Amino acid sequence: MKRLSVVLLAVVLGVFLATGVSAESGTKEECVAKNKEAAQMITDQGIEAAKAEINKKDGKFVWKDTYVFLMDMDGNMLAHPMKASLIGKNMLETPDKAGKMFFKDFVAVAKDPGEGWVDYMWPKPGMDEPQPKTTHIYRVPGTDFLVGAGVYK
Secondary structure (H helix, E strand, O other): OHHHHHHHHHHHHHHHHHHOOOOOOOOHHHHHHHHHHHHHHHHHHOHHHHHHHHOOOOOOOEEOOEEEEEEEOOOEEEEOOOOHHHOOOEOOOOOOOOOOOHHHHHHHHHHOOOEEEEEEEEEOOOOOOEEEEEEEEEEOOOOOEEEEEEEEO
16 A cells, blocks of 8 residues: 555656646735736836746746736737747637636736736646636736736635
């Protein structure tokens, strides 16, 4: 029995390492802090520097099982470290598995009140099947950009 437990643990650990998914989960507090850090980088260093850093899979805006992404207020994905295929696409008409137009919700929250949480379904990094997720949206002050980072429920 002990040997089986060790083998199962090794398999689970191997899956996490192979997919790049952390066994540790991010927190809501970390999402808020990382969003505000990314917003400050946009303010201090400019949008191009922030896009470059946010797009890095091993950058400072990727941690545990979560990451920051960057969009404009028109719904265009500007930076996404886990799904580069989304960059440059307008996401407003993209629903989650349940049909929720959550990218529209992201923009709505960014417009008023300027920050908040949105619930939807999205695949964890390294996985295909969507999972329940809640994402903190934060409008970069004085700009038409928003950043988001979320946790899986």
